[in-house]
Amino acid sequence: MKFFVDTADTKDIADLAATGLIDGVTTNPSLIAKSGRPFAEVIAEICALVDGPVSAEVVATDYDGMITEGRKLAKIAANVTVKLPLTLDGLKACKTLTGEGTPVNVTLCFSANQALLAAKAGATFISPFIGRLDDINLDGMDLIQEIRQIYDNYLFDTEILAASIRTANHVKLCALVGADVMTAPPAVIKSLVNHPLTDKGLETFLADAKKAGIKV
Numbered sequence: 001m002k003f004f005v006d007t008a009d010t011k012d013i014a015d016l017a018a019t020g021l022i023d024g025v026t027t028n029p030s031l032i033a034k035s036g037r038p039f040a041e042v043i044a045e046i047c048a049l050v051d052g053p054v055s056a057e058v059v060a061t062d063y064d065g066m067i068t069e070g071r072k073l074a075k076i077a078a079n080v081t082v083k084l085p086l087t088l089d090g091l092k093a094c095k096t097l098t099g100e101g102t103p104v105n106v107t108l109c110f111s112a113n114q115a116l117l118a119a120k121a122g123a124t125f126i127s128p129f130i131g132r133l134d135d136i137n138l139d140g141m142d143l144i145q146e147i148r149q150i151y152d153n154y155l156f157d158t159e160i161l162a163a164s165i166r167t168a169n170h171v172k173l174c175a176l177v178g179a180d181v182m183t184a185p186p187a188v189i190k191s192l193v194n195h196p197l198t199d200k201g202l203e204t205f206l207a208d209a210k211k212a213g214i215k216v
């Protein structure tokens with residue numbers, strides 16, 4: 001499973017990229033706004049920090065506007081993936097932009113039928129939002145499972161990019177169900193390494209090594 005980091009904070013991205021564990025980045029207008037920096041500038045900087053795909057989202061809602069913005073975003077760097085909303089205009093724009101060779105991430109997916117449409121529109125990635133479904137008392141993981149089944153039935157190439165991940169458990173469940181990619185905030189990715197028995201075991205090993213005067 002590929003790991004994308006869901007943030008527009010370039011310091012966090014640089015820190016995580018240095019671990020070698022990050023395969024790409026996702027942003028959205030809310031994350032860009034939070035960074036407080038100009039859109040094109042922050043996307044260009046992120047693209048230079050990671051080799052993998054960097055999702056940059058349009059803000060237009062009509063087909064022509066999405067195409068204009070998508071083409072502009074794609075020119076920022078070779079690893080930009082244009083992020084489009086799951087609307088009819090978004091799907092139409094997805095078909096056009098992928099036809100031009102620009103990778104597209106179709107975002108704000110909350111149903112299996114929406115994911116089916118995105119695959120038919122040639123999306124590179126589909127982003128089902130797990131946390132936001134959980135927030136309204138539905139099970140986001142059921143959606144990932146349904147999309148996996150549908151994409152496997154018809155051998156769609158569209159990659160399932162599990163988004164709106166809030167917990168380490170979400171990450172584990174995505175891996176079990178077979179999501180191709182998961183995107184999570186830096187804190188969730190960093191938390192995956194934590195286990196109290198690892199900390200306790202390391203403490204004991206180091207204490208024993210010190211007592212015995214072991215040097216490597």
Ligand code: E4P
Nearest residue numbers: 006026027028132163164165
């Ligand atoms: C994905 O591409 C989105 O940017 C993100 O995962 C949304 O997460 P949230 O629901 O926690 O805002």
